[in-house]
Amino acid sequence: MIRELGPNDIVYLLEAARWTVALAVIAMVAGGVLGLVVAVLRIVSFKPANWIAIGYINIVQGTPLLGQLFIFFFGLPLFGIQVGAWEAAALALSINASAFFGEIWRGSLQSVSPRQWEAGAALGLSYWQRLTSVILPQAVRISIAPTVGYLMQLVKDTSLTALIGFIELTRASQILSAATFKPLQVYGLAAIAYFVICFSLSRLSEQLEKRTHAAR
Amino acid sequence: MPLVEITDIHKSFGKVEVLKNVSLTVEKGEIVAVIGRSGSGKSTLLRCINGLERVQSGRIVVDGMEVTSPATNINALRERVGMVFQSYNLFPHLTVERNVTLALKKVRRMNSEAARDVARAMVAKVGLADKLGAYPDELSGGQQQRVAIARSLAMQPTMMLFDEITSALDPELVGEVLKVLEQLAREGMTMMLVTHEMNFAKNVADRVVFMHQGNVHEDGPARDTLIEPRTPELRSFLSAVLH
Amino acid sequence: MNYNFRFNALLPYTEEIIRGIGVTLQLTCLTMAIALVIGLFVALARMSGNRALRGVARVYVEGIRNTPLLVQLFIVFFGLPSVGIRLDAYLAAIIGLSINVGAYASEILRAGIQSIRPSQIEAGRALGMTAGQTFRSVVLFPAIKAIYPALASQFVLLLLATSVVSSLGVGELFHQAVFIDSRTYRSFEAYTLITVTYLVLTLAVRALFSLVYWLVFVRRPRA
Numbered sequence: 084m085i086r087e088l089g090p091n092d093i094v095y096l097l098e099a100a101r102w103t104v105a106l107a108v109i110a111m112v113a114g115g116v117l118g119l120v121v122a123v124l125r126i127v128s129f130k131p132a133n134w135i136a137i138g139y140i141n142i143v144q145g146t147p148l149l150g151q152l153f154i155f156f157f158g159l160p161l162f163g164i165q166v167g168a169w170e171a172a173a174l175a176l177s178i179n180a181s182a183f184f185g186e187i188w189r190g191s192l193q194s195v196s197p198r199q200w201e202a203g204a205a206l207g208l209s210y211w212q213r214l215t216s217v218i219l220p221q222a223v224r225i226s227i228a229p230t231v232g233y234l235m236q237l238v239k240d241t242s243l244t245a246l247i248g249f250i251e252l253t254r255a256s257q258i259l260s261a262a263t264f265k266p267l268q269v270y271g272l273a274a275i276a277y278f279v280i281c282f283s284l285s286r287l288s289e290q291l292e293k294r295t296h297a298a299r
Numbered sequence: 300m301p302l303v304e305i306t307d308i309h310k311s312f313g314k315v316e317v318l319k320n321v322s323l324t325v326e327k328g329e330i331v332a333v334i335g336r337s338g339s340g341k342s343t344l345l346r347c348i349n350g351l352e353r354v355q356s357g358r359i360v361v362d363g364m365e366v367t368s369p370a371t372n373i374n375a376l377r378e379r380v381g382m383v384f385q386s387y388n389l390f391p392h393l394t395v396e397r398n399v400t401l402a403l404k405k406v407r408r409m410n411s412e413a414a415r416d417v418a419r420a421m422v423a424k425v426g427l428a429d430k431l432g433a434y435p436d437e438l439s440g441g442q443q444q445r446v447a448i449a450r451s452l453a454m455q456p457t458m459m460l461f462d463e464i465t466s467a468l469d470p471e472l473v474g475e476v477l478k479v480l481e482q483l484a485r486e487g488m489t490m491m492l493v494t495h496e497m498n499f500a501k502n503v504a505d506r507v508v509f510m511h512q513g514n515v516h517e518d519g520p521a522r523d524t525l526i527e528p529r530t531p532e533l534r535s536f537l538s539a540v541l542h
Numbered sequence: 543m544n545y546n547f548r549f550n551a552l553l554p555y556t557e558e559i560i561r562g563i564g565v566t567l568q569l570t571c572l573t574m575a576i577a578l579v580i581g582l583f584v585a586l587a588r589m590s591g592n593r594a595l596r597g598v599a600r601v602y603v604e605g606i607r608n609t610p611l612l613v614q615l616f617i618v619f620f621g622l623p624s625v626g627i628r629l630d631a632y633l634a635a636i637i638g639l640s641i642n643v644g645a646y647a648s649e650i651l652r653a654g655i656q657s658i659r660p661s662q663i664e665a666g667r668a669l670g671m672t673a674g675q676t677f678r679s680v681v682l683f684p685a686i687k688a689i690y691p692a693l694a695s696q697f698v699l700l701l702l703a704t705s706v707v708s709s710l711g712v713g714e715l716f717h718q719a720v721f722i723d724s725r726t727y728r729s730f731e732a733y734t735l736i737t738v739t740y741l742v743l744t745l746a747v748r749a750l751f752s753l754v755y756w757l758v759f760v761r762r763p764r765a
């Protein structure tokens with residue numbers, strides 16, 4: 084049953100793109116919260132906590148996301164947790180994101196010059212006041228570009244969930260391509276949709292950065 | 300009672316002995332220039348006085364507070380001892396005004412209005428009234444350093460520590476910063492300043508302390524000590540900086 | 543939980559796994575080599591005086607960096623045949639991966655080229671070095687040292703990313719998990735084993751890169 088690409092097909096792709104965005108947003112929020120924990124474990128002066136965080140980051144960043152997706156998809160049911168592709172995808176991406184956010188934020192925090200801590204101390208600010216009023220605002224500024232950069236990666240990574248059968252933009256394109264026999268046009272449209280999402284993110288990052296002042 | 304009383308302090312970084320049995324007193328209103336070769340321990344000495352570095356042994360008492368005692372609230376001490384660094388260390392994410400008001404609001408618990416009034420006065424005092432809304436990256440090095448001084452002065456410290464605050468500046472910007480220091484001197488502020496500006500030390504400081512290999516090697520009235528050094532080490536140091 | 547994990551059910555497939563590792567490493571190295579060549583030309587194009595050339599290079603880099611590898615691979619493998627270009631899976635994988643990594647490599651190389659300062663070249667010449675010596679010790683060596691860490695992480699990212707071409711049916715490491723799964727129905731064990739294998743590979747590759755860095759740049763620094 085071969086047919087032409089019509090407006091309905093584009094609507095179908097756009098509807099699937101909503102799941103791409105939803106997945107990225109969930110991984111961003113859950114991964115962000117978990118990533119904060121990872122960053123803190125990584126910098127507190129307690130060696131075992133550092134080791135746990137480093138091990139976690141190395142395992143996540145040293146294995147393919149595709150493998151993580153399949154492990155959650157097939158593994159969780161073995162532990163009595165029934166999951167579909169959606170849950171497995173959200174979980175795997177969140178864990179993936181937490182490792183990357185953890186590293187990005189640790190790096191941002193530690194790249195604020197120790198002299199800024201000292202300048203705060205010399206004014207009589209307490210440790211907590213130095214952290215919240217002097218260090219964190221600068222660390223946030225430094226982290227904008229790499230954080231948004233990773234968000235773009237996250238949006239692109241959601242495409243891999245197509246391979247465990249979750250119907251987002253890429254899986255929808257596969258289905259549509261099979262139905263219409265127009266793979267070049269269909270995947271081209273999908274690419275444009277991803278481009279629009281990711282490119283807007285990078286623009287957003289530039290805007291945010293322009294509005295803040297940083298050390299020279 | 301002297302404002303600063305340092306007795307037999309010893310400071311090492313790992314195996315490196317940086318301060319060996321240093322003793323020193325500074326009277327209220329005194330201006331002490333600390334000079335010496337790079338690596339002789341000048342910065343470390345200043346940083347010990349406001350507790351940025353911890354000593355291994357000995358006693359430091361500032362304005363009646365024992366810096367070296369673990370019971371002392373070090374943040375309260377630092378409110379009274381202002382410090383300005385070679386690299387300005389302004390907060391880059393805050394305007395000039397907010398650089399100055401931050402500690403007033405957080406530490407002194409002043410309301411925004413009162414803090415702003417203090418900031419206005421202090422920034423005007425260093426000649427930058429028109430730069431209140433500027434960010435540090437919009438200022439020259441000399442202007443940044445003057446803001447750093449204003450930020451410290453706003454806390455109304457009992458004394459000020461200056462660590463080579465003109466060393467990072469282009470030569471033509473040094474004067475404007477030294478002028479601020481001269482004004483502070485006229486107002487009677489107690490100051491310890493590490494400096495390589497020998498003329499400034501000669502003309503403005505009351506006393507000169509010459510650090511050599513972690514010791515106070517010479518300590519005396521500024522003019523006499525700089526014109527007629529007693530030790531060969533100070534003589535060779537002076538001839539090296541002056542030529 | 544009453545599932546019996548049986549990792550030893552995978553033992554008979556050792557040979558497949560080793561073959562998969564071979565294909566994955568081959569794909570990774572080949573792609574990296576091609577991508578570096580693409581990246582160098584694109585980096586030069588992006589810095590050229592010709593506006594059109596710069597524009598084309600920029601569109602390429604932005605186009606690749608803002609779309610997923612999987613979709614790029616689908617376009618090459620499933621899309622191109624409709625305009626008469628039919629590639630087998632392995633070739634499509636190499637082409638798709640190279641085009642993808644070429645964009646990232648061009649950014650790394652561009653940073654490396656821009657890290658070279660003309661004053662260093664003058665200093666080298668002033669010390670009496672020949673043009674060739676100057677180029678090697680003042681230009682090439684520091685530039686490579688500067689971009690080495692970024693290239694090393696790009697290599698590891700690529701090694702992991704090659705797993706995606708299993709979806710085209712290329713018999714690399716991840717595809718062996720799909721294969722073993724289909725034979726043993728031990729999905730969890732198969733994917734876990736293969737994923738851990740990737741971890742071992744990336745740890746080994748990282749160690750190798752660190753060793754090379756130490757040997758070349760730390761032990762006898764020339765610049």
Ligand SMILES: Nc1ncnc2c1ncn2[C@@H]1O[C@H](COP(=O)(O)OP(=O)(O)O)[C@@H](O)[C@H]1O
Nearest residue numbers: 312315317335336337338339340341342343344
């Ligand atoms: N945080 C530190 N860790 C290790 N060594 C230090 C540290 N700070 C200073 N030193 C060493 O202490 C010595 C004195 O340093 P410093 O007080 O900065 O000298 P000065 O200010 O007179 O140049 C130097 O040898 C320096 O290398």
Ligand SMILES: [Mg+2]
Nearest residue numbers: 341342343463
């Ligand atoms: Mg010093």
